[in-house]
Amino acid sequence: MSTTGGTSTAGRASDPRARRTVAALQQALLTLCATTSPSEIDVSKLCRAAGVHRTTFYKHFTAVSEVAETIVADLLERIDSTPLDPEHGYRAWLDELLAQVARRRGTYSHFLGSDGDPAVVRNVCDRLVRRTAEVVPPSEDPGSADVLVHTLAFASYGLIEAVIANEDLDVAASVDAFVGGLPTTLRQQSAAA
Amino acid sequence: MSTTGGTSTAGRASDPRARRTVAALQQALLTLCATTSPSEIDVSKLCRAAGVHRTTFYKHFTAVSEVAETIVADLLERIDSTPLDPEHGYRAWLDELLAQVARRRGTYSHFLGSDGDPAVVRNVCDRLVRRTAEVVPPSEDPGSADVLVHTLAFASYGLIEAVIANEDLDVAASVDAFVGGLPTTLRQQSAAA
Incomplete structure (x- = not known):
């Protein structure tokens, strides 16, 4: 290990x-x-x-x-540095990440996904969790906010793997479908972008 | 590696x-x-x-x-063998997985999560993807079905990490909230259970 x-x-x-x-x-x-x-x-x-x-x-x-992490450094960097606030919105952040993934699909496909490098995947997921925590509204019940952060962050990682695996995927339509399934508070924030 | x-x-x-x-x-x-x-x-x-x-x-x-995988073998086994069909429903499958995670939280916490073993996490996620593919309805566009399978499977992994991290979490309520956010076809299937 x-x-x-x-x-x-x-x-x-x-x-x-x-x-x-x-x-x-x-x-x-x-x-x-x-x-x-x-x-x-x-x-x-x-x-x-x-x-x-x-x-x-x-x-x-x-x-x-x-x-491997130096090779996907531009993705890690984009997750961390793309603005993600009510003004820019969750959706714009996700759009930018996935556009990057689509552009460098061939390279990322070696490290992300089932035959990739689990440690690199973990690093990507940890960063997605950290950034997602910035947009999930605080809740009286910290547990339920944590559920939302984790399900949303890992779901967005699933979206990354789907974009890598499907060259012909309509990325914008996929983000639409994904954001359409979000809780209302987050969807409003996305629409504001 | x-x-x-x-x-x-x-x-x-x-x-x-x-x-x-x-x-x-x-x-x-x-x-x-x-x-x-x-x-x-x-x-x-x-x-x-x-x-x-x-x-x-x-x-x-x-x-x-x-x-490590032999230690979490009971979780891997439960992901694979718990019935998951329109009759039993996605929700019953998820309930059973998360009940198992809550019961063995202390043990799983060493291997799943940010400080865990990325290879074990990957194995859990791969199995979740395989099982989730069984319930996502086929689509004319294989790409969009694949997006749903991957986002849903990784989101359910996020739910597992949230259950591990939050001892006081109301697991049933979390599953409710999660299933409530699913696309209608899957929610109906869950309700049928």
Whole structure:
């Protein structure tokens, strides 16, 4: 279980040599993923494919999942940084996430989904939970607010997997159907966007 | 990324010596989980705590996640075997799953959730997706049916995490609220139960 929930900052390394190492590892991981599930790629296999020494690997990362996370970093970043408030609305946030997923479907498909990297999936879900908590109205019963946050956040992750799995999906119509099923308070917020 | 999506049958080993080995590993994993996130428990650490030789470990399992899966096997089993058809209904299936989660909250909390084992979470989600696909009505547009299957299945996983995280949660009321938000066709099916 040498997986990790954290996100490495190695993808943004400033030293040119470090950047080359990270780029070589990212490229090797994508190449290996074309034929192998990421759960079957260990540090030795990745280092061999990238021509990077294990010692060098461990200077930047603690697990293969962290390299995967640098590859989906733009999705993680978008989840975190896209505005999500009554003015912009939940729907606009979701639209922007899913447009990003549709654009980079081919790359994300290696890491998100049933044959992907469970640690990366978890990281995406944790961020969706954190952001979703910002829009769910507070409730007298914290448990019921928590139910709404968790069901909504994981449902939106399900939407991401559906977009990845179905190239011909009408993403806007799917978001429509999804938002149409939301509780009224959230739907109003979405309409206000 | 030495995780695995499969389920070992080692938990049901018939040889008494094998059963003792598996039980020792399960007990050691639960003990370690009281103080350590499962993602930080590797095969060496688990074997040391269980007093089991690594060679013996690899006779039964390929990764620590597989031991974790034998501990949550009753949940996986319930997802798979609880009847789920128009007669019994989606709601009865969900009620039964969540009652099981509430009963074994303390144990499941080590493996499901943010600090749990992402590979076990993935396995639970994959099974929820498979079962949910049985109740979502076929659509002329396979993509939109797939969106419904994925959002609903992951939302129900979110409900599981909410039940685990909130000891005082009114589980029946949460299922009510969840089912109340379902598309009409599924809600009718739930009401028929």
